[in-house]
Amino acid sequence: MEYLGTFPAGFTELVKRLIERDTSLQKFLFYDESVIALRSERPLTRLPYLKNLYPLIAWGRAKDLQSAYQLVLHTSFQKALTFSAEPNSRQNFVIRLFIEGKPAPIIRELHEKLEKAIMEVLGGRPNSERPDLELQLHLRKNQQCYLIVQKGKRSEEELPAGTLPPYLCRLLLELSNPQRDDIFLDPFMGSAALPLERARMGPYQMIFAGDIKTEKVEALKTILKQKQWEKRRKTIFPKVLDATQLERFKDDFITRIVSDPPWGLYEGLDMQAILELYSNFLREAARLLSKNGRMVLLVGSGVPLPEIFSNSDIPLKIIEQFPVLVSGQKALVYVIIPE
Ligand SMILES: C[S@@+](CC[C@H](N)C(=O)[O-])C[C@H]1O[C@@H](n2cnc3c(N)ncnc32)[C@H](O)[C@@H]1O
Incomplete structure (x- = not known):
């Protein structure tokens, strides 16, 4: 299984050390100042020092959004997606795009192709109002690109100002x-x-x-x-x-x-x-x-x-x-x- 974890910028070395200690890590796939991707022998649910941990569906390098779409469309992501999304449950989904962590506009033609490919796996339909699953296609500034799946609610902190998460x-x-x-x-x-x-x-x-x-x-x-x-x-x-x-x-x-x-x-x-x-x-x-x-x-x-x-x-x-x-x-x- 492949996963992507997020954490506050600056903690990469510590996070690597802790993941090596706590998981049946096969290897790190890539990392930067605030995300880390890994392959683990055993399924993971949560690591308490990560802000979020997502199943990783596809990844690679892309110079822009167009090549990010192409990369995912040419990757065989079906197995990873099926594994992380409860197969045959006809889940409706939305695909959101992010460049350097900020929401980005879609490229319609490629977006529809990707939706079609995902519909074939999930059985459900694109539904941005009430999705069961959110897929996120990210492009980072080091040209790292990845598709992750967000299940349930994000651990968005609704903490009083100044409280450490x-x-x-x-x-x-x-x-x-x-x-x-x-x-x-x-x-x-x-x-x-x-x-x-x-x-x-x-x-x-x-x-x-x-x-x-x-x-x-x-x-x-x-x-x-x-x-x-x-x-x-x-x-x-x-x-x-x-x-x-x-x-x-x-x-x-x-x-x-x-x-x-x-x-x-x-x-x-x-x-x-x-x-x-x-x-x-x-x-x-x-x-x-x-x-x-x-x-x-x-x-x-x-x-x-x-x-x-x-x-x-x-x-x-x-x-x-x-x-x-x-x-x-x-x-x-x-x-x-x-x-
Ligand atoms: C940055 S906040 C700590 C926030 C905390 N880590 C959290 O997650 O909620 C600093 C705290 O230090 C307290 N404080 C300020 N001066 C202090 C002092 N001389 N002795 C003890 N506490 C003090 C403030 O009342 C405040 O609650």
């Missing part, structure tokens, strides 16, 4: 190299997306989730009252706290910090306030982190984290840093360990 939380948490005896802290938790995803991800010892705003902490307490959290709620500790003054935790107590501190954009913080917030928090983080501890931070590109380190004597060092795009905003991910 679960797949992005997973990617950041994976970078922290989670361990079963983790004492985890997110001191800027907001909606608690990171701490809750860490709890779902696998064993840990304790999770501390803090925010300076009481209402955020109360909201987490309400979530933890839900039945699904019954077993884990005793090991998750919501706290109203100031991340720049964490004296409640003793030295070397915390093994992992994964956090998305304020980027200064929405809070209207000026550069001086940002520098102060980050230096004071990092000083506390250095004190709290155990010897083999690790911290992963997602930080807006306007926050000069490396300069903060080089202009201070905070005993932490950045071991990995890479640029990413989060909801269209430029950001950096830093992996940090005690020095």
Whole structure:
């Protein structure tokens, strides 16, 4: 089976590593900064660090939309489509086109040919109003072209502004190299997306989730009252706290910090306030982190984290840093360990 996964731009290397770890991968077919295609021995349903995972029906290289249509029309995609679309169920479908991720207009004559070829496989009819299946023909800027099938609803996040989607939380948490005896802290938790995803991800010892705003902490307490959290709620500790003054935790107590501190954009913080917030928090983080501890931070590109380190004597060092795009905003991910 062949699949295409999507993820936030910038995470390709990590995504490759995780797919190699988690699937019966035969090989990667192609990838770029935000999509990856693979062949797997076993059928896959979902990988928690991917935004979406689609059955891949056809793929190749095309210099424009016309050659993208031609490529698909000359590929024997019947088997892949039958496999992923419940055969003989007469599913109505729509084919949508995308160039570099943006919707593109169809080329009528070729579109009709492709619809006809797909009708022969699916039995259903083209129906853009109420399709059972959406097929997407994509042409990327590196001339990579592919046809995927979208079943059911897309994992379009309807999350409150600023909340990290679960797949992005997973990617950041994976970078922290989670361990079963983790004492985890997110001191800027907001909606608690990171701490809750860490709890779902696998064993840990304790999770501390803090925010300076009481209402955020109360909201987490309400979530933890839900039945699904019954077993884990005793090991998750919501706290109203100031991340720049964490004296409640003793030295070397915390093994992992994964956090998305304020980027200064929405809070209207000026550069001086940002520098102060980050230096004071990092000083506390250095004190709290155990010897083999690790911290992963997602930080807006306007926050000069490396300069903060080089202009201070905070005993932490950045071991990995890479640029990413989060909801269209430029950001950096830093992996940090005690020095
Ligand atoms: C970028 S948001 C975190 C968003 C979160 N990752 C999510 O998915 O919802 C930063 C959070 O830090 C909190 N905050 C700001 N200054 C703080 C401080 N000094 N100590 C603790 N929390 C703080 C804000 O209230 C906000 O909820």
